[in-house]
Structure formats: C-alpha cells, structure tokens
Amino acid sequence: xxxxxxxxxxxxIQEGKTATLTCNYTxxxxxxxxxxxxxxxxxxxxxxxxxxxxxxxxxxxxxxxxDTTLKQSLxxxxxxxxxxxxxxxxxxxxxxxxxxxxxxxxLQVFP
Amino acid sequence: xxxxxxxxKYLVTQMGxxxxxxxxxxxxxDTMYWYKxxxxxxxxxxxxxxxxxxxxxxxxxxxxxxxxxDKAHLNLHINSLELGDSAVYFCASSQARAGxxxxxxxxxxxxxxxx
Numbered sequence: 001x002x003x004x005x006x007x008x009x010x011x012x013i014q015e016g017k018t019a020t021l022t023c024n025y026t027x028x029x030x031x032x033x034x035x036x037x038x039x040x041x042x043x044x045x046x047x048x049x050x051x052x053x054x055x056x057x058x059x060x061x062x063x064x065x066x067d068t069t070l071k072q073s074l075x076x077x078x079x080x081x082x083x084x085x086x087x088x089x090x091x092x093x094x095x096x097x098x099x100x101x102x103x104x105x106x107l108q109v110f111p
Numbered sequence: 112x113x114x115x116x117x118x119x120k121y122l123v124t125q126m127g128x129x130x131x132x133x134x135x136x137x138x139x140x141d142t143m144y145w146y147k148x149x150x151x152x153x154x155x156x157x158x159x160x161x162x163x164x165x166x167x168x169x170x171x172x173x174x175x176x177x178x179x180x181d182k183a184h185l186n187l188h189i190n191s192l193e194l195g196d197s198a199v200y201f202c203a204s205s206q207a208r209a210g211x212x213x214x215x216x217x218x219x220x221x222x223x224x225x226x
Contacts (some may be wrong), residue, residue, distance in 0.1 A: 041220075
C-alpha cells in the first residue's frame with residue numbers, strides 16, 4: 001500500500017542545533033515533494049518544493065534533500081530557534097492533481 | 112487582506128443537522144481544495160476543483176457536497192452530520208494543479224464539532 005511516513009514522536013532539540021526531520025514514502029514515484037509548517041490552530045504554510053531531479057534545495061536556514069532511490073526526503077533547520085517550534089509536514093504528488101500529506105513531525109526547540 | 116478565508120472558524124452542532132462551510136480566495140488561483148484534518152492531525156484530501164470543475168473526489172460519503180459557484184469560491188455542505196465528521200476542515204488553493212508543482216495556500220481552518 002502507499003504510505004508517507006514521518007516520525008510521529010516529537011523531536012526535541014536545543015536552540016542553535018540543527019534539526020533533521022525525515023519523510024519516507026513507499027509505492028509512490030513523485031515528481032515533486034513539498035514541505036509545510038503548521039502552527040497550532042493554523043493552516044499549513046508552504047516552505048519548500050524539491051523536484052525529483054534535484055538532490056538538494058536551500059532557503060535561508062532550511063535545507064531539503066530528496067533521494068528517489070531511498071524514497072526519502074530530509075528536512076534540516078540549521079541554527080534552530082524556539083520560533084521554529086511547530087509541526088512539519090511533508091507532501092508529495094502521486095499524480096498531477098493531488099498533493100498527499102504525511103502525518104507530520106512536531107519539533108520543539110528549547111532555549 | 113486574507114488570501115484564503117473560511118467561515119465559520121468554529122461550528123458546534125448536533126448529530127443529524129446539516130451545515131455549510133464557505134471558502135473564498137483572492138489570489139486568482141484556478142484550483143481549490145477541501146482537506147480534512149482529524150484528531151491525530153492527519154491531513155486528508157477530500158475534493159479538488161479546477162476552474163469550477165470537480166477533478167478529485169476522494170471516496171468521501173455523499174453526505175458531503177462541494178459547490179464551486181466561481182473559481183474564487185468553494186463551499187462544503189454536509190448533510191446528516193455524524194460524530195465522526197468532527198474535525199478541522201481546511202480550504203486551500205493553488206495556481207497550478209497540486210501535482211504539477213503547485214504550492215498550496217491554506218485557510219485557517221473550520222473546526223467542526225458534532226455532539
């Protein structure tokens with residue numbers, strides 16, 4: 001069956017460290033993979049998109065990798081801050097009409 | 112100047128009632144969506160419309176009926192509400208179709224509680 005899996009346990013890290021979140025998928029061959037941030041009581045907000053022919057994408061303190069062989073994307077936040085605390089969702093496109101979301105990983109950055 | 116706005120933000124109702132949630136986007140996007148986020152925070156697509164045409168209906172019970180009067184509006188009507196319908200419903204829009212590298216812009220959500 002098709003699955004998108006993110007670590008369901010919260011990730012707790014200290015301010016200033018690099019947070020690394022994992023997104024694994026099975027039985028999909030997506031052309032694109034996206035990452036979103038969701039704060040409590042708010043809608044998801046788009047962060048980054050990476051294409052299947054791109055290995056890595058960066059935006060300020062964010063970095064995303066996409067390994068189509070391992071069927072995995074890693075999302076890194078460098079020099080993390082308490083304001084980065086949120087739930088991070090990965091999403092992929094199994095076809096041209098849909099965006100399917102993973103279950104999300106909650107990140108907590110402590111001062 | 113909200114890009115994607117949904118009303119109401121909160122909705123508490125009894126089982127068996129009928130309710131509607133409205134969504135409007137001012138981004139000029141062609142595609143709009145309804146997603147349901149359950150208590151475990153899993154975000155699941157329900158419907159997608161492109162320029163008023165239904166393009167995705169994800170095996171949602173026919174008690175749920177979306178309507179798109181124009182490409183800036185997508186409403187969701189739910190008949191005979193059940194306890195399991197309690198969730199947060201998110202409206203979203205995108206310029207390109209979602210699978211075509213279209214990033215989604217989400218509304219703030221409508222929390223539906225069925226008693």
